[in-house]
Amino acid sequence: MRELNVDLGERSYPIYIGEGLINEAASYFQKHGIGKKSPLLIITDSNVAPRHLPQLEESLRNGGYRAVSAVVPAGESSKSLAMLGDLVGEALDAGLDRKSVIVALGGGVVGDLAGFVAASYMRGIKFVQIPTTILAHDSSVGGKVAVNHPKAKNIIGAFHQPEFVLYDLGTLQTLPPRDVSSGLAEVVKHGLIRDAAFVDWCEQNADKLRALDADSLGYALYKGCGVKASVVSQDEKELGLRAILNLGHTIGHALEAVAGYNELQHGEAISIGMVGAARLGVRCGAPQDVYTTTKRVLAKCGLPVSLPKHYDVDAIMAAMMHDKKFSEGTMVFIVPTAIGSVEIRSDVSVEWVREIVEELKLEAEQK
Ligand SMILES: NC(=O)c1ccc[n+]([C@@H]2O[C@H](COP(=O)([O-])OP(=O)(O)OC[C@H]3O[C@@H](n4cnc5c(N)ncnc54)[C@H](O)[C@@H]3O)[C@@H](O)[C@H]2O)c1
Ligand SMILES: O=C(O)C(=O)C[C@@H](O)[C@H](O)[C@H](O)COP(=O)(O)O
Numbered sequence: 001m002r003e004l005n006v007d008l009g010e011r012s013y014p015i016y017i018g019e020g021l022i023n024e025a026a027s028y029f030q031k032h033g034i035g036k037k038s039p040l041l042i043i044t045d046s047n048v049a050p051r052h053l054p055q056l057e058e059s060l061r062n063g064g065y066r067a068v069s070a071v072v073p074a075g076e077s078s079k080s081l082a083m084l085g086d087l088v089g090e091a092l093d094a095g096l097d098r099k100s101v102i103v104a105l106g107g108g109v110v111g112d113l114a115g116f117v118a119a120s121y122m123r124g125i126k127f128v129q130i131p132t133t134i135l136a137h138d139s140s141v142g143g144k145v146a147v148n149h150p151k152a153k154n155i156i157g158a159f160h161q162p163e164f165v166l167y168d169l170g171t172l173q174t175l176p177p178r179d180v181s182s183g184l185a186e187v188v189k190h191g192l193i194r195d196a197a198f199v200d201w202c203e204q205n206a207d208k209l210r211a212l213d214a215d216s217l218g219y220a221l222y223k224g225c226g227v228k229a230s231v232v233s234q235d236e237k238e239l240g241l242r243a244i245l246n247l248g249h250t251i252g253h254a255l256e257a258v259a260g261y262n263e264l265q266h267g268e269a270i271s272i273g274m275v276g277a278a279r280l281g282v283r284c285g286a287p288q289d290v291y292t293t294t295k296r297v298l299a300k301c302g303l304p305v306s307l308p309k310h311y312d313v314d315a316i317m318a319a320m321m322h323d324k325k326f327s328e329g330t331m332v333f334i335v336p337t338a339i340g341s342v343e344i345r346s347d348v349s350v351e352w353v354r355e356i357v358e359e360l361k362l363e364a365e366q367k
């Protein structure tokens with residue numbers, strides 16, 4: 001078992017990573033002082049429920065906890081205000097009170113949604129993250145919780161930190177290949193922003209990761225969570241540094257919104273966005289290998305590295321203007337300077353970004 005800590009003063013919490021941890025869930029709840037008098041609400045999705053919910057329910061029941069489960073349809077469209085309303089209804093029906101705890105069992109969609117239910121129900125109750133995707137090594141850590149608006153991704157949300165993160169590597173064995181690759185995009189991102197040697201490791205071990213080799217996965221998630229925890233500890237509310245975790249997301253979030261949140265997985269959109277950011281980096285003076293390496297490693301992970309032909313550049317540029325990093329008329333962009341390092345720049349022209357998006361599309365057309 002590996003353990004990391006997110007250092008946030010009195011809101012600090014551990015991330016436990018290991019095999020079979022769901023079966024011991026009740027003991028972690030107890031260890032973290034979660035009481036048994038108020039009911040818990042487990043929020044999960046329709047793909048995760050048949051595979052991993054029974055073990056969690058059994059563990060909690062055996063430990064003397066009362067838990068009610070709510071299952072939302074799998075997919076990004078569940079990250080909506082309407083679903084938030086439905087879940088608040090379920091919480092009320094289940095008798096959740098201010099001492100109740102919400103448990104997010106699933107990927108980033110469930111984590112963001114359940115976290116936002118916890119942040120808003122009765123003005124905020126505790127929650128626990130039990131991630132079941134590779135991508136969720138990113139979403140379960142750091143306290144960003146949100147739902148989407150049709151016009152903009154994650155635009156209705158809060159910062160609300162979990163009590164702890166319980167990462168059972170065993171749950172990842174049931175992930176479909178597409179979601180394995182999607183999750184690897186954020187793993188590679190953590191290397192690209194902070195750790196060149198880890199990017200190299202990802203490239204060397206991409207095949208093992210895609211084959212769900214348990215040792216490789218455990219190491220990758222430990223390294224990815226480590227970068228995330230370190231950045232969040234230094235800047236919880238994204239007043240500055242934390243924006244580096246948004247590498248690839250300015251373009252990526254716009255692609256997700258333009259595609260109606262149902263065509264590209266988050267990691268796929270971010271992969272294309274990171275290739276775009278790497279191109280921008282080279283334009284801003286970074287060595288050419290920033291682009292070639294970024295593209296090569298992401299492709300090795302089974303990710304898209306160019307923009308599908310049918311995407312409309314005008315629509316993408318319009319969606320980008322809703323990015324949270326666009327304010328006071330300025331677009332803040334995360335630009336790579338070398339593999340393993342990025343800078344936060346507010347002097348990148350919108351025209352340059354547009355040219356990069358057009359180039360990404362051209363690459364797909366030339367294939
Ligand atoms: N809060 C943050 O800091 C943060 C960080 C990164 C991403 N995100 C958000 O996370 C979301 C993407 O997360 P995701 O890729 O995990 O998406 P997801 O939750 O939709 O999971 C991807 C797919 O895998 C299925 N699934 C999950 N666990 C499974 C398992 N163990 N076995 C089989 N199938 C399983 C899901 O049902 C879904 O179909 C996006 O909404 C993104 O915006 C948030
Ligand atoms: O935790 C962060 O900060 C991140 O930027 C992590 C991203 O991978 C994640 O997709 C996040 O939800 C994006 O944040 P947003 O503020 O741009 O919605």
Ligand SMILES: [Zn+2]
Nearest residue numbers: 186249266270
């Ligand atoms: Zn992301």
